[in-house]
Amino acid sequence: xxxxxxxxxxxxxxxxxxxxxxxxxxxxxxxxxxxxxxxxxxxxxxxxxxxxxxxxxxxxxxxxxxxxxxxxxxxxxxxxxxxxxxxxxxxxxxxxxxxxxxxxxxxxxxxxxxxxxxxxxxxxxxxxxxxxxxxxxxxxxxxxxxxxxxxxxxxxxxxxxxxxxxxxxxxxxxxxxxxxxxxxxxxxxxxxxxxxxxxxxxxxxxxxxxxxxxxxxxxxxxxxxxxxxxxxxxxxxxxxxxxxxxxxxxxxxxxxxxxxxxxxxxxxxxxxxxxxxxxxxxxxxxxxxxxxxxxxxxxxxxxxxxxxxxxxxxxxxxxxxxxxxxxxxxxxxxxxxxxxxxxxxxxxxxxxxxxxxxxxxxxxxxxxxxxxxxxxxxxxxxxxxxxxxxxxxxxxxxxxxxxxxxxxxxxxxxxxxxxxxxxxxxxxxxxxxxxxxxxxxxxxxxxxxxxxxxxxxxxxxxxxxxxxxxxxxxx
Ligand SMILES: [Zn+2]
Numbered sequence: 001x002x003x004x005x006x007x008x009x010x011x012x013x014x015x016x017x018x019x020x021x022x023x024x025x026x027x028x029x030x031x032x033x034x035x036x037x038x039x040x041x042x043x044x045x046x047x048x049x050x051x052x053x054x055x056x057x058x059x060x061x062x063x064x065x066x067x068x069x070x071x072x073x074x075x076x077x078x079x080x081x082x083x084x085x086x087x088x089x090x091x092x093x094x095x096x097x098x099x100x101x102x103x104x105x106x107x108x109x110x111x112x113x114x115x116x117x118x119x120x121x122x123x124x125x126x127x128x129x130x131x132x133x134x135x136x137x138x139x140x141x142x143x144x145x146x147x148x149x150x151x152x153x154x155x156x157x158x159x160x161x162x163x164x165x166x167x168x169x170x171x172x173x174x175x176x177x178x179x180x181x182x183x184x185x186x187x188x189x190x191x192x193x194x195x196x197x198x199x200x201x202x203x204x205x206x207x208x209x210x211x212x213x214x215x216x217x218x219x220x221x222x223x224x225x226x227x228x229x230x231x232x233x234x235x236x237x238x239x240x241x242x243x244x245x246x247x248x249x250x251x252x253x254x255x256x257x258x259x260x261x262x263x264x265x266x267x268x269x270x271x272x273x274x275x276x277x278x279x280x281x282x283x284x285x286x287x288x289x290x291x292x293x294x295x296x297x298x299x300x301x302x303x304x305x306x307x308x309x310x311x312x313x314x315x316x317x318x319x320x321x322x323x324x325x326x327x328x329x330x331x332x333x334x335x336x337x338x339x340x341x342x343x344x345x346x347x348x349x350x351x352x353x354x355x356x357x358x359x360x361x362x363x364x365x366x367x368x369x370x371x372x373x374x375x376x377x378x379x380x381x382x383x384x385x386x387x388x389x390x391x392x393x394x395x396x397x398x399x400x401x402x403x404x405x406x407x408x409x410x411x412x413x414x415x416x417x418x419x420x421x422x423x424x425x426x427x428x429x430x431x432x433x434x435x436x437x438x439x440x441x442x443x444x445x446x447x448x449x450x451x452x453x454x455x456x457x458x459x460x461x462x463x464x465x466x467x468x469x470x471x472x473x474x475x
Contacts, residue, residue, distance in 0.1 A: 005301030033113035126196035167300025
């Protein structure tokens, strides 16, 4: 059973809520400028050296240590991490920032943004505090989804906990979210203009942003109150009636297969549910086990986030790559192992090399999803080799340059030996013109052609690709 990604949904909510504030895009641009400045080591060194000279060694140390994460690597809670890293030095830095030191700096646009940010009381004041609060609130909710109720206190104190129940909170997510929503709404309603030191209109915007957050939560997390996810909460009073109502609202065949397995008349689980008390007691052990198993469906979607982020990067730069192609050519441990293992197998067994090799290649155009066969019709074209080369160039981003280069050359030679050479020999024999010197010449020609192919393919593979404009305005 697929569960919508908890963190993805909350991350998008954070983005949508903040984007609803008219000042936010501009505010974020300035935050990025400040963060990028504080990430540049030479700048930070200059500033902290100057601060030490002015007798504020403490601040100089703080500036040196404050290293906000990179916005380019946008992950869950990056905004919170960046804002939280800058916050401790912000107010002091605004007062003493030595703009004169960087008058001749190349990146004047960045310094202009910093100057604008530091000269605006709203930017470093209520706007900064509100973004910090909202991103903190939503990031806490994200973290909740990755935790477990059995180690709640340890996780809150920041301990690293290894527990199999982590991220398996489907049965309690709805209730927790309701409580948090109520807390946020109550807090927002208690705000006055003095809370943020802003004007009445600005306060209304902030309160509207919190209300939007609650509305988006309700919309995005509606699935928690629907079948089959609702079945994980069967032990709560009143849920059984909701389950029956939803089940009867449409025909059985229109329900999810998990729901069908539970609720079709005559199924063992259905009998146990019918036997339950309306308040959720008197649960049969078999039903109890099924509820526990359903509630163990992971809510935490951060497990494959690394590969997903990398995949997105490739997808944005590729012209027509499918998910399968991108997944199989990512610089991941198993793919690198494939590439490494290919080389020693070459001398031992060419047939197995062919098998390895065809798993790496794909046919052009409409045949892209098919595995190439040993068929003259499917002799790999130059374009296919370019695909292979792109694959190899991805591998070489790390320390695997040599391995990949050998792989390319060997695969090309193998193509020549296995496919092209027999074809040429066959024609020569047919025309009765083959002699040993012909063979020598043929070999040389093939090697030269192979070299040209390598050069052309390399040039093609390194052509700059069209970049897509990011869809999200503030990333
Ligand atoms: Zn636990």
